[in-house]
Amino acid sequence: MSQRSYYMCILAFLSVLTIFLIIIAIVRIKNGKNAEPNEFDERQKLIRGESFKYAYAILILYLLFNSVIEDLTGKYRGAAGILLGIFVSLAVAIILCIWKDAFFNRDSTGKSLTVSNIFLLILDFYWGIPAILDPKNTYPYSIVFFYAGVLNLLILAIIAVKSFKDRREKDVESL
Amino acid sequence: MKNLKLKSARAAFDMSQQQLADEVGVTRQTINAIEKGDYNPTIRLCLSICHTLGKTLDELFWEEPSEKE
Numbered sequence: 362m363s364q365r366s367y368y369m370c371i372l373a374f375l376s377v378l379t380i381f382l383i384i385i386a387i388v389r390i391k392n393g394k395n396a397e398p399n400e401f402d403e404r405q406k407l408i409r410g411e412s413f414k415y416a417y418a419i420l421i422l423y424l425l426f427n428s429v430i431e432d433l434t435g436k437y438r439g440a441a442g443i444l445l446g447i448f449v450s451l452a453v454a455i456i457l458c459i460w461k462d463a464f465f466n467r468d469s470t471g472k473s474l475t476v477s478n479i480f481l482l483i484l485d486f487y488w489g490i491p492a493i494l495d496p497k498n499t500y501p502y503s504i505v506f507f508y509a510g511v512l513n514l515l516i517l518a519i520i521a522v523k524s525f526k527d528r529r530e531k532d533v534e535s536l
Numbered sequence: 537m538k539n540l541k542l543k544s545a546r547a548a549f550d551m552s553q554q555q556l557a558d559e560v561g562v563t564r565q566t567i568n569a570i571e572k573g574d575y576n577p578t579i580r581l582c583l584s585i586c587h588t589l590g591k592t593l594d595e596l597f598w599e600e601p602s603e604k605e
Contacts, residue, residue, distance in 0.1 A: 402562035404575050462565035467557075530568065531554075 371502065400466035408463035416454035420446055441505050448505070452512040459519050462527075471520060478517050485510030537573045542596050545589045546571075560584040 401409065423446035431437050438445075458464035465471045489507025546556050546567075553567045560567075560581065569575035570585075577585070582597050589596065 402566050403578055403581060404566045404569060405563065462563060467561075467563050527565075531564075 400468055401463070402467070405463040405466070408461045409458055412454045412457035412461075412463070415457060416450040419453050420450035423449060441502050444502070445505050445508055448509050448512055452516060455516055456519050459516070459523055462523075471524070475517065475520055478513055478520075482510055482513040482517065485513060537599065539571050539573060539597070542585065542589075543571045545591050545596060549589055551589075556585070556588065559588045 424443065427438075427442050427446060431442065455464065465474075485506045488503055489505075489510050492503030493507050546553070549556075551559075553571070554564045557564045557567045561584070562581065566575065566577075570577055582593055586593055586596055
């Protein structure tokens with residue numbers, strides 16, 4: 362696969378994803394009051410807002426550091442470098458929300474997230490590890506997959522620790 | 537500041553945190569955070585909890601100025 366067709370595939374995937382998200386947004390706006398109500402309680406909404414605030418700040422800081430380091434070293438990673446920053450800031454928001462019990466709503470058990478994360482983890486490492494091991498790899502996005510996999514692993518670890526902590530809290534509370 | 541009044545009122549009703557949370561429409565962790573004093577609920581949630589437990593706002597959420605310090 363040539364480099365051009367590689368990037369075209371990524372662009373096509375992102376376009377389809379964007380169109381899909383726009384359709385969902387239109388449907389939800391159209392349904393208005395009949396749409397499924399937000400199941401997050403007031404405390405969770407506050408924490409989610411705070412988490413996104415920190416994630417945004419981290420993204421800005423990352424982009425500043427990234428641009429300075431790229432200028433100093435002369436190695437420009439382009440969109441791949443920015444994508445990594447987005448993954449890091451998203452991971453920060455997700456981890457903060459999970460740790461403060463604001464990621465899952467009342468009706469969610471987190472199982473679907475765990476399963477999808479494991480699936481993504483496998484894909485990330487499948488694409489990312491060969492890129493790390495092959496010095497001749499010229500696709501910058503491949504290395505980003507490896508880092509995304511590491512962040513996914515961290516998220517899964519946080520979910521596991523939190524589930525254990527919650528279970529202990531429930532047991533203590535029921536005594 | 538821990539909210540022991542809420543905890544004892546809930547215990548008097550023989551309700552778990554999960555049960556109270558389900559009644560008022562929040563998560564168990566939110567009730568836990570309120571009881572531990574880690575979260576100050578809105579007046580709406582306070583009223584909802586009071587109605588569920590059959591208590592007044594004063595009985596569950598009032599704090600004397602000396603307690604607050």
